[in-house]
Amino acid sequence: MAKKSQLPFAVKALLYTLLVITTLVWLVPVFVAVITSLRTNDDILLRGFLVFPEKISIQSFADAWKRGGLHNYLPNSFIITMPSLVLTLFLSSLGAYALAHFRFRGRSFFYFLFVGGTMLPFQILLIPVFRLSDALGIYDTYFALIAIHTAFQLGFCTFVLRNYMMTVPIQILEAARIDGCTEIGIWWKIMMPLTIPSFAAIATLEFTWIFNDYLWPLILIRTAEKMPVTSGLAILQGQYVQDWTVIISGALIATIPTLAVFIFLQRYFIEGLTLGSNK
Amino acid sequence: MTKNRLRYGLTPYLFLGLPVLIYLVWVIGPMLYSFYLAFTSWDGFSPPQFVGLKNFTRLFHDRVFYISLSNNIEWIVLFMTVPIVLGLTLAMILNGNIPGEKFFKSSFFMPMVLSLVVCGLVWSWLYNPAFGLINSLLRSIGLDRFARGWLSDPDVVMESVITVAIWRQVGYVMILYLAGLQSVDPDLVNASEVDGANAVQRFFHVILPQLAPITVIVIVISIVDSLRAFDLVSVMTRGGPFNSSSVLANYMYIQAFNNYRMGYGAAISVILFIISLVFILFYLNRIAKEEGNG
Numbered sequence: 190m191a192k193k194s195q196l197p198f199a200v201k202a203l204l205y206t207l208l209v210i211t212t213l214v215w216l217v218p219v220f221v222a223v224i225t226s227l228r229t230n231d232d233i234l235l236r237g238f239l240v241f242p243e244k245i246s247i248q249s250f251a252d253a254w255k256r257g258g259l260h261n262y263l264p265n266s267f268i269i270t271m272p273s274l275v276l277t278l279f280l281s282s283l284g285a286y287a288l289a290h291f292r293f294r295g296r297s298f299f300y301f302l303f304v305g306g307t308m309l310p311f312q313i314l315l316i317p318v319f320r321l322s323d324a325l326g327i328y329d330t331y332f333a334l335i336a337i338h339t340a341f342q343l344g345f346c347t348f349v350l351r352n353y354m355m356t357v358p359i360q361i362l363e364a365a366r367i368d369g370c371t372e373i374g375i376w377w378k379i380m381m382p383l384t385i386p387s388f389a390a391i392a393t394l395e396f397t398w399i400f401n402d403y404l405w406p407l408i409l410i411r412t413a414e415k416m417p418v419t420s421g422l423a424i425l426q427g428q429y430v431q432d433w434t435v436i437i438s439g440a441l442i443a444t445i446p447t448l449a450v451f452i453f454l455q456r457y458f459i460e461g462l463t464l465g466s467n468k
Numbered sequence: 469m470t471k472n473r474l475r476y477g478l479t480p481y482l483f484l485g486l487p488v489l490i491y492l493v494w495v496i497g498p499m500l501y502s503f504y505l506a507f508t509s510w511d512g513f514s515p516p517q518f519v520g521l522k523n524f525t526r527l528f529h530d531r532v533f534y535i536s537l538s539n540n541i542e543w544i545v546l547f548m549t550v551p552i553v554l555g556l557t558l559a560m561i562l563n564g565n566i567p568g569e570k571f572f573k574s575s576f577f578m579p580m581v582l583s584l585v586v587c588g589l590v591w592s593w594l595y596n597p598a599f600g601l602i603n604s605l606l607r608s609i610g611l612d613r614f615a616r617g618w619l620s621d622p623d624v625v626m627e628s629v630i631t632v633a634i635w636r637q638v639g640y641v642m643i644l645y646l647a648g649l650q651s652v653d654p655d656l657v658n659a660s661e662v663d664g665a666n667a668v669q670r671f672f673h674v675i676l677p678q679l680a681p682i683t684v685i686v687i688v689i690s691i692v693d694s695l696r697a698f699d700l701v702s703v704m705t706r707g708g709p710f711n712s713s714s715v716l717a718n719y720m721y722i723q724a725f726n727n728y729r730m731g732y733g734a735a736i737s738v739i740l741f742i743i744s745l746v747f748i749l750f751y752l753n754r755i756a757k758e759e760g761n762g
Binding site for chain 2: 204205208212215216217218219221222225233234237238239280281283284286287288291293296297299301302303304305306308309310311312313314315316317318320321336337339340341343344347372376397400401402403404407408419420422423426433436437440443444447448450451455458459462463
């Protein structure tokens, strides 16, 4: 980009102030959530929100965790997310390899099937997948969720991985082929190590997507004990209707895993987003 | 030799076999099955009865369907325009090296990693009529008449919900534009500067056209996401009050899974799919063209 243009200092200062204010306004929900979680419900109901808290308490976190059931919901989210993540990455790396480096009938068809599928409105899948899970006897189990997440995310992962694999020079693969390497060997020993950078980006993104999903457990899980944390929060909301300190504390606890991703893996997350949009 | 070629010819299908099978069973097959169900009457227990176009004719006389559809359209319009304007502005400002750049970027970006459920709950609390921050602030500065039930007043409920979606989306659009700005040709920008174009002219005539591909993607993503909108409505209002914040995705869910009108629900999802399909095909067509050029 060009050197930053020569705006007058006053304009720059004004712009900067505006930026700071906008940013702080943007963060207000976060401040409010943290403050609310540290107050007591009685204090808020008696004295309103806009006062200095009488006392700081972390009781609401304990309530959300124990009585609110988050100690149960949060591990469930991992039990559902991690296998889905591994499976979808594994399967899409197989498909992406075929789509990236082979010419065969149906190549574009399958590619567009995967890409187009990423943008489907989920609603068109709800009833049939509910039926399918029921017929397979996995309704109301983690497997039902793992299956649909794995399958649905195949679209996006195949799309991004395939484009990334296209950048691997064909000569490397040809050389291995001439050396007598099997196709599986090429995929596993050459392609996979070379695509590790994009794996990090996709995995980070997919983790937050699957972890944050709220719709599918609504359809495929009936037993509260098996719910992931997103649906768990909805239950918590019904359980503590007027006690916002507990609801908000629960929301903050539920956010920790994806927030950790945001803090430690932000670079990969952003990379994933941009990989997915401009190949 | 032939054997070898045959093996080579089969190889891609062997790699694709498992992922494609799973994709067909859990995604493509179910999609087609919904089309079939849309022409049936089905309570989810007894076998589906074929009823022809009945679900669709009923749908076109259903007031809630039209409310939902117009809410979806409002969602699309707001979800597209506001994040693009804000996100692009932020990207332009933050593209130069300004102090605190990382803090600003992170602040706008952070809502993206929060689940919509968490966003919905936190904002529901902000909107709380009696104790929420927004009404508390309005009352404290004497603007009581603006304080209202943000989620219980049919006049503003939809906008209140969409605001949350926008709050979460701006950072995403900003990131995409920041990436796009990396590919803007600096020579062109410099040349136009030498030619005497001012900052505004440079933006509209040199930079913006080069960002067109990103803008198209942002628009497609915004539309598709708007049509999928479900979580926020489900958590914050369930479509109420009096269906005033109903969207198609939510209406479909209620019909199919709360009222056990699976056929009717499927019909709504088919309509939703057909609207999305226009944009999906447009997007695929673009990708196909790029493939052809690349």
